[in-house]
Amino acid sequence: MLWLFVLAIAVVVICVRHLLESWNFPPGPPRFPVIGSLLSIEKYGSHLILQATKLIPQYPKMVGFFAGRMRVVIINDFDLAKKVAFSDTFSGRLIGMYTETMRGYNRNIGVISTQGQIWRHNRRFSLSTLKEFGFGNKGMWSIIAEEAAIIVTDLKTKWDGQDFVVNQTFNISVLNILWKIVSGKRYHPDDPEMKELMRVLALVFKSAYIEEVFPILQYTKFTQEWYGHSQKQLLTQTFKSMFEQVIREHEQKLHTKESPRDFIDVYLEAKKGNDLFTKEDLIGICMDFFEAGGETVGSTLSWVLLYMALHPEVQKKCRQEIFNCLGVREPTMNDRGTVPYTEATIMEIQRCSSVAPSGLEHKALEDTELDGYTIKKDTLLFYNINSFFLDRDYWGDPENFRPERFLNDDGSKTLKYERFIPFGFGKRVCMGESLAKAELFIFTIMILQNLRIKISANHAKPDPGQYEAGITRSPLPFHVTLEAI
Numbered sequence: 001m002l003w004l005f006v007l008a009i010a011v012v013v014i015c016v017r018h019l020l021e022s023w024n025f026p027p028g029p030p031r032f033p034v035i036g037s038l039l040s041i042e043k044y045g046s047h048l049i050l051q052a053t054k055l056i057p058q059y060p061k062m063v064g065f066f067a068g069r070m071r072v073v074i075i076n077d078f079d080l081a082k083k084v085a086f087s088d089t090f091s092g093r094l095i096g097m098y099t100e101t102m103r104g105y106n107r108n109i110g111v112i113s114t115q116g117q118i119w120r121h122n123r124r125f126s127l128s129t130l131k132e133f134g135f136g137n138k139g140m141w142s143i144i145a146e147e148a149a150i151i152v153t154d155l156k157t158k159w160d161g162q163d164f165v166v167n168q169t170f171n172i173s174v175l176n177i178l179w180k181i182v183s184g185k186r187y188h189p190d191d192p193e194m195k196e197l198m199r200v201l202a203l204v205f206k207s208a209y210i211e212e213v214f215p216i217l218q219y220t221k222f223t224q225e226w227y228g229h230s231q232k233q234l235l236t237q238t239f240k241s242m243f244e245q246v247i248r249e250h251e252q253k254l255h256t257k258e259s260p261r262d263f264i265d266v267y268l269e270a271k272k273g274n275d276l277f278t279k280e281d282l283i284g285i286c287m288d289f290f291e292a293g294g295e296t297v298g299s300t301l302s303w304v305l306l307y308m309a310l311h312p313e314v315q316k317k318c319r320q321e322i323f324n325c326l327g328v329r330e331p332t333m334n335d336r337g338t339v340p341y342t343e344a345t346i347m348e349i350q351r352c353s354s355v356a357p358s359g360l361e362h363k364a365l366e367d368t369e370l371d372g373y374t375i376k377k378d379t380l381l382f383y384n385i386n387s388f389f390l391d392r393d394y395w396g397d398p399e400n401f402r403p404e405r406f407l408n409d410d411g412s413k414t415l416k417y418e419r420f421i422p423f424g425f426g427k428r429v430c431m432g433e434s435l436a437k438a439e440l441f442i443f444t445i446m447i448l449q450n451l452r453i454k455i456s457a458n459h460a461k462p463d464p465g466q467y468e469a470g471i472t473r474s475p476l477p478f479h480v481t482l483e484a485i
């Protein structure tokens with residue numbers, strides 16, 4: 001009898017807690033104690049952002065979900081999103097077992113997953129260092145051009161006149177650029193260390209956060225096994241020790257008085273006598289660069305090939321403009337603004353491909369209110385970048401691929417749109433925006449100078465509707481025919 005009584009009390013407590021927690025929470029699909037909004041997944045799919053986009057007619061401003069007990073709000077309304085993105089109250093990040101004890105050192109490290117003072121300090125330092133990237137004897141632009149030349153030449157010599165599968169084609173180039181910036185090194189694609197890094201990165205990305213949503217899973221050996229606890233631990237450990245290793249190498253070389261060669265050098269120099277700089281945070285920032293700057297740029301470049309193949313007339317126009325302005329020489333920083341049609345095309349590709357459809361979570365740091373609803377401390381908010389790119393009232397014909405929308409009337413200048421925010425906006429706007437833009441500019445131009453990209457006669461036409469969406473959205477492998485120029 002007693003246990004029945006205890007059970008009844010437990011059920012009542014859980015239900016009351018659920019009612020209290022859902023009180024005045026933003027509206028959304030039905031939610032229940034313990035499982036939360038799990039049932040809506042069957043109906044609308046497991047990707048919350050894409051779910052929220054489908055639910056816009058019902059919930060135009062925002063949709064509330066319960067992932068287990070975790071409260072998640074997706075903001076569909078642009079003005080509300082702006083409010084969230086620019087507010088300090090909503091500038092937190094999820095702090096959980098994975099970020100804290102596996103990825104971190106019993107605390108969150110770096111930029112992406114920190115908040116408050118540490119985040120502000122790490123972000124300010126990293127941004128200004130990236131901005132002033134003039135160290136070593138080569139700037140950021142020539143590092144990028146060097147990598148672009150290698151992959152483009154490789155494609156040109158190996159695949160001229162042939163069908164080619166675009167399947168993370170630029171993964172190595174993009175990671176090499178990051179390695180070079182962070183540690184001054186570049187790897188040969190066949191280097192075992194590079195292969196290991198690639199393998200680990202791909203897996204770290206795929207590992208979901210299920211145990212953060214249902215923390216109870218962390219407490220038994222059996223459930224730990226089910227979500228792959230030890231494998232995750234191993235991967236993260238491998239990833240961390242790679243950076244520990246390069247940092248050690250840098251420390252040994254640092255006392256020579258030469259100018260800093262890379263990010264690690266600059267950080268170690270600044271660290272002297274300043275407690276806000278720690279080796280753990282340096283490792284965190286390095287991991288941030290790879291996690292945030294690899295897949296995003298690589299996927300966008302795959303989308304570039306896809307849209308170029310589907311729109312030969314756009315491709316031709318870009319190439320003509322490039323040959324008129326630059327000829328066959330490598331693009332430099334000063335070429336920005338001189339090839340507006342090509343730049344508008346890159347923007348349109350970013351709009352249509354929506355590579356970071358939801359950005360990253362913004363956690364409420366205290367109990368607060370948003371548009372009349374109660375947002376409790378620790379609620380996660382995402383702004384729906386994907387929906388801003390598809391807003392019919394705003395764009396008119398969002399479903400069309402039309403670079404001209406980003407050009408002024410005489411085609412001499414690109415236009416700015418408030419809702420074109422592929423890198424997010426506000427307090428936590430992408431830290432790699434200038435690096436990413438430089439990469440997209442240089443790679444796109446060098447690809448078009450050297451290769452014609454065509455639909456293959458032997459394979460299905462690439463389909464933008466065939467994609468894989470997690471934190472990033474990338475096309476499934478597709479075929480094109482390449483022709484050397």
Ligand code: HEM
Binds near residue numbers: 085292355430
């Ligand atoms: C096309 C490529 C890229 C896209 C579309 C992109 C997009 C984004 C978005 C939407 C956010 C979240 C903004 C928010 O939470 O409000 C973000 C954050 C971030 N990105 Fe990027 N990104 C790209 C490339 C890069 C690169 C190359 C780096 C490398 C340095 C980078 C580093 C970061 C970091 C560190 C953050 C977290 C900032 C913070 O928490 O304060 N990203 N990015």
Ligand SMILES: *[C@@H]1O[C@H](CO)[C@@H](O)[C@H](O)[C@H]1NC(C)=O
Binds near residue numbers: 165167477
């Ligand atoms: C794409 O690459 C992955 C990893 O190398 C491989 O497993 C997969 O079979 C490739 N897909 C296609 C269609 O070639």
Ligand SMILES: *[C@@H]1O[C@H](CO)[C@@H](O)[C@H](O)[C@H]1NC(C)=O
Binds near residue numbers: 167168169171
């Ligand atoms: C990266 O690209 C190379 C060459 O295209 C490919 O062999 C490799 O499987 C890719 N790596 C991943 C993790 O997909």
